[in-house]
Amino acid sequence: MGRTGDAAAGFVATLQKRFADLGLPADALSVLDETSIGARDRRAAFVAVFFGHPGATDAAHPVLKDLVADSVVIFPVVDDLARFTADIPAALHAYNGLATDPADPGAERLAGLVLEALRLLRASRRLFVSYKRSEARGAAIQVYETMDARTFDTFLDTHSIKPGEPFQDELWHRLADTDVMILLDTPGFRESRWTREELARANATNLQILQVLWPRPPIPAAAEEMQREVEKQAAFSRFLQLGPDDFETAQMVGPEARLRDATLERIAVAAESLRARALAARNAYLVDTFCKRARAQKLAPVVQSRLIALARPDGPPLTVVPAVGVPDARLYQQISEEFPPSGGGEPPPLWLLYDERGIRDAWLAHLAFLSRHVPIRAVPVIDSDAALREI
Template sequence: MSVYELAILGSATAEDRRLLTGTLGTLLAEFDLVIGDDVAVRDGRSVGDRNDAVAFAAAYFGGDNADDDGPAADLVRASVPVIPTVAADGDFGREIPPFLQPANGLRRRADDPGMRELATALLECVGLLRRQRRVFVSYRRIESRSAAVQLHDLLSSRGFEVFLDTHDIRPGEPFQEVLWHRLVDSDVMVMLDTPGYFDSKWTRQELGRARATDIQVLRVVWPAHVPNKLTDMAETIYLDGNELEGPEGPIVDEVADGIVLEVERLRSRSIAARYMAITGKLRADAEKIGAIVGGIGAHRAIALDLPDGKKVWAYPVVGVPTAEILNDIAEKSRRADQREIPVLVYDHVGIREAWGAHLKWLDENIRAVRAIKVSEAGWTLAAWEA
């Protein structure tokens, strides 16, 4: 049985379906999920047979074909996410039916032929990718400040929450503590690799800690600069001399747009790698105490049967947990009819001490969801009391 379901509705051509399904398949493979086995992709004829118990989302391609308007309207009435989408030169007002116009639509970009942005949005809707889209820009102010500010503004305009030290740390806050907190809550680190990048211990630490926590790194190499071998494993964009408008930037618009697309591509890989790392640690610790790790349930919940007969549904979470995430897990557990209290599992490394105290308070006072650190999973589960 599928653990996720998607639908492609409206005026999508056969080629649209092929391209979008192919991109979805690539993204899903990073989570060890396979279309046809773990994920069903439906059309207007079969969407009425969807399984209400699993996470679902649909894309509606605007156009003149109204055959799918009935099924799409049924989905809207059922309060499930439907993303209205039009081509780069499309007209939302004319091509999208009135019942879908209140939803925020997506205009497919000409420079994104594989529809990665739409595929990512669908996976966000079903909870595989978190809705927060966070990027950390690592750079040396004396060498690349203009390019860093440019990417901050460009990525922000494309729906990312971007951390830049000069913009996002308030006066009086503990600088490095906040910086590490924001790093571990990011999906991708954009590294502006200038000749003096490794002369700073702070940028060296940013790169090392990003790699230690499985955050994907996109390296943007300055013209005529020979990169450090420590960064050979990073995804890389090399700049030519004519692609910088000045020694420290900004970067010409076409290349900057390409950097944004590469961030979008790396984001899903980064989240998948971190998710797999948490689930791997959880599985190993659970097996150490004699627990049986069962299958994957709805919304990627992991079934754990403890030695004393108690059952736990664990929800691995990437990044910094919040009250909103706790609420989301409680809702997912309710929809999946899981009678046991759901457990949020997270990696606490790098999270601010003050935020850790906040999470502890939430865990003690909100009993609908429990939260445990993955590094203490075995220790905590061995003495589990639901």
């Protein structure tokens, strides 16, 4: 948005290269101009960049008001920070700006900030394999081994739960810490209560779902239409249709059915391509949900690249750090190091914002313990109203 020219073109070219470096397909990135932003897919992760220009006003860029209201992360970019208020519309004056650098014509720094806002830099690479044992046990193990070889932390119920652990509680806990679900959609997948629940929970928590569709015999038109309606309910999904040639033998359904190596590679590449979108979509849910609740209590949250700033009537502003997945002690350490006390004084007020759905009670108690002993408060987003009322 804003000024077009060499700076904007260089940034887009660099961002495309960084997406390619991450192994993402070219169509994973869509670059929109101001005239097409209103028609964007609101289920997809979205970040805005505004290149400042002399005399920029809100009236000349009306889309900014909607983006701010939607809690979209926006990066204002100017040639000289001293001219920030002159070259950036008033709607963005509360946002931190970034100056262009002649030594960085490709805007590598800006591209890096955008990738961080899209949560492409999360160190963990977590997947969840959902399948029906009687129809796809062998294929599920193949997928597990393939993704493990690609350094993914892959959850497979028969391999990932220790003896003595409460099976279903641990399964939901791991699903809460997953970025992408690989759903092996065999003909009887939805006949199982548990696989249906896994799919429903994945949709409810904004996971990306790679739906690997098994070959099916022809079905009546009415049943086919009903099936399409069911598929539409699986939001945030990508579909990968299999055919008979994707299997090692004529057996396509059953515990011993096996996929060809080339098919497993297709599944792996498709799952990799969804990871960035999954992280960003889940982060967007945290930010948008929290900001709506804060505004409902007459507070004014400001969304920045990796945090939400929240002014308080008394004392310094509150820094809220959204955390995708299940928070742990290492995350507390990272946040503490990223926001250290200034001048050796008291640490800044910090909240760690997370989605509590599916997390085991024992782990929630662990987070409560950490909050009592570390100057960071863990705040569940769905129950954030109580914490906001204390401000």
